[in-house]
Each structure stands twice: as structure tokens, then as C-alpha cells.
Amino acid sequence: MREPVHQAQRKVWRNGALSDGARLIPEETALALTYNGGTYAVMMGTPEDLGDFAVGFSLSEGVVQSADEIETLDIVELDDGIELRMWLKSEKAERLAERRRHIAGPTGCGLCGIDSIAEAVRPAAIVPAGRAFTPREIMAAVAAVPPLQEINHQTRAVHAAAFWTKTGGIVALREDVGRHNALDKLAGALARDKVATSEGMVLLTSRVSVEMVQKTAAIGAPLLVAVSAPTALAVKMADAAGITLAAIARSDGFEIFTHPERVAGAVAGKESAYVIVA
Template sequence: MSETLFEIRPDGTRRAITRDWVPEAPVALEFNGLSYAVMMASPADLDDFATGFALSEGLAASPSDISDIAAAEVENGWVVRAQLAGLGIDKLTERVRNRVAESSCGLCGIDNLAEVARPLPQVARHQAIEPAAIFAALAALRPLQELTRRTGAAHAAAWASPSGQIGLLREDVGRHNAMDKLIGAMARAGRPLSPGFVISTARCSYEIVEKAVRGGATTLVCVSLPTSLAVQRAKAAGLSLWALARDDSVLLVTAATP
């Protein structure tokens, strides 16, 4: 969706410009016929989104637990329906029973403070990523961010090989959604997030660390500084965390345990 606007400068001059708006719509996620969440998202790659969401929220242990994904545009947004199998069914039923409201965040389905501190799985032992690989991936990332280039209002999550080659990228208006789409796309393709590393162009918050760990990543690179809770959770899980990634520098926050 694009629109012609007037850009006004300090001297009062103006010029007509055309801007593309980043797509945003309510996306309802339904599992086994139960409405689980309504997320504000960019309605693309919704099969990946549903898969990654189920994996990162602990509703599914593997992509094989998720089947019959179908997305449909409805009057007020989109609905994505899927079937869950395995241990996630009990968790799904219990959380739906206690749901009140949702937002586009990584705390979907959490009913009390104790659940925020639930232990994360330990990441696999892994070798440290060389900074040169991070710089190479950052340089390759920008030309691939088509939605960001057109709109200036999207987040990206990408997987890079240990040498810094971008293997897959997903974008969304929501930072958590972009991560879910990446996790889902990699899982559906049968490609693990490690070896290699995940890059997030979003703020490095608790939720981004949680999703990276639960998605199977061992190393996360973010363009911003992490929050205190993000650092705490990364250390506890053994996640290698790099932050403030720029063209000429990157900050090592937590180191790998080889």
C-alpha cells in the first residue's frame, strides 16, 4: 500500500513523495479449533509464523507436532488455523482457559510472574562465532531487507552460517513475529539454527532471547543493547549473545562454552 505525501523542509519548501506503508493486520492464531492469540503482524509467510510461534511458545516440540496449517483472509484481518499433537495439547488447553488479552509480545499465554522465570533449555555446546562472520552477515543483510527498504518500518530476523553467509531472512512489522517467522521457516525446511547464528534487527529484550533459545539457536546477534533480563536469561541458558552490532564494532555480552 502506497500513498503520495508532501515532505516539508525547515525553509518551508515542500515536495511530493510516495511512501509505502508496512503491512499490518490482526492475525488470529487458532490451534485445534481453539483461539490462542491475536497478533498484530504483517500478513506474509503465515505458515512460518504459526510454526515458529508454536515452537517458541512451547506448544510444539518439533515441526512434526504441527500440521494442517491454513491461512485465510477474513473481514477484519487474517486467521491461521493449525493442528497440534503431542504434549502441547495440554498446555494449549490450560492457557486458553486462562486467556484474557494479547499483544504482539513474547509473553503470550503467560498467566503469572512465576512463569516468566521458568527455566529455559540449555543450548548445545558450540564454538564461538568469529567477529568477521558477524560483520560479513551485517553487510549482506541490508540489501535483503526488502520490506524495510520500501517502508522503513519493519524488523528482520535472519540466520547466517558460521562464515557469515545469510541463509534465510524473514521480516515483519513486529520484532517477535519476525523471529517466529524465521524459526518456523527454518524448522519447516528441516534446517537447524545451529551451527551458525541468528541476527535480529530489533531491540534485544527478554522475549527475543527466549524465542532464540527455544527455537534452537546457540548464538544471537542484535543491533541494539540487551535489557538486564535478556542478559540474565542468555547467561542462564548458555546462549552466546552479541549486541550493538555495527559495521565497525560489535559487543560480546555472553561467551560460548565450547
């Protein structure tokens, strides 16, 4: 199987001088997801934790509702990429075949298996109330992510998605050159390990677009925390889904854009964001 990191030779121009050397960079590979012999999507991603990616993608895209609906999963390396071959239970396979008959053309790498604008911005699942979190817990969770980013330590070029619980801390973390892929890998890891997601938070090292909110809702996490800002549609989606969206998380605090009632000490006001300073 391909390694997730590649050593590249390069020349460095710095401080007026030229030198030779090598740098570790992330591998990027074509990943084809197939169901019952038919290709559903081809993504570019990091060849690591691919079983988690296959399961998480299937859940996030609504192909299956449970990891148990995937009967078999084979990871097959080809000359030009890797195929993630999944076989679904008969009822799911029939529904997927019917859905695919309505797709007019090939799918892209961002929104897969859809053929309308309405489906692209489909409502996210409603997340139950879940537990409340303290600012101290959120800041501790954010601080716990960087030391666990093994591939990023080597390359400084990949995203991470992690899941934190009060009792276990960071219970899962996945990395990928694609932020969507990292979150799908996390979703798959949580589903395969049967982690209870209603009592924890999802942490992202990227910005928050609407797809990231949809994937978090599919996971069932009540709190989404990111180091970068959200898009306007992501805020709207998180609010409708009942997700507390905290972003621009730094060492000195973070900003809450939706459902501040889950964060102890956050007082509702007229502003759209509530700034918490740790």
C-alpha cells in the same frame, strides 16, 4: 492475500517548500492464531510469510515441540484480518486445552497464553556448546543482512531476523513490523526447512529483550547478534541459557555480554561486556 507494502499519499514539507507525493509503508494486519478451533492469541503483524510465523510462534511459545506436531495449517483471510488455523495432533491438543483452562483472562500481544509472572520469565532452554565464531565471521554476517531486507528497502519501517551459517551464509531472513514476529517467522522457516541450528547465529536488527533470548534458545542457536543493546534481564537469561549474546554490532565492531568463549580472541576479564573491534 494482502500485500505486505501499501502506497500512501502524503504531503512533504522540506526546505521551506510543500510538495505532494507517495510513499511505500508496511501493512499492519491483525493475525489470529487458532488451535483446534480455539483462538490462542491475536497479534499485529506484516502479512508475509505467515506459514512460517504460525509454525515459529507455536514453537517459541511451547505449544508444540516440533513442526510435525501441527497436522494442518490453513491461512484464511477475513475482512478484519487473517486467521492462521492450526490443528494439532490429539495429544498436543489435549495438553493445550488443559493449559488454556488455567488462563484467567485474555492474553496480550507480547506474552501470549500465560497467566503468571513466573511463566513470563520462564527459564530458556539450555543451548549446547556449538561451534566457535571469529569476529570476521560475525561482522560479515551483520553486513550481509541489510541488502536482503526487501520490505525495509521500500519502507524503512520493519525489523528483520536472519540466520547465518559458515557454509551457507544467510540461509533465511524474515521481516515484520514487529521484532518478535520477525524472529518467530525465522524460527518457523528454519524448522520447516529442517535447518541444523546448532552451528549458526541469529541476527537481529532490533534491541534484545528477554523474549528474543527465549525465542533464540527455542531455535537452538548458540550465538545471538543484534544491532542494538540488550536489556539487563535479556543478558541474565542469555547467560543462564548458554547463549553468546553480542550486541551493538556496527561496521567497526560489537560488544559481547555473555559467554565470550565462543568468539575467537575474546579474553575474559572483569567487565560485563567485551568489546571486539574489527
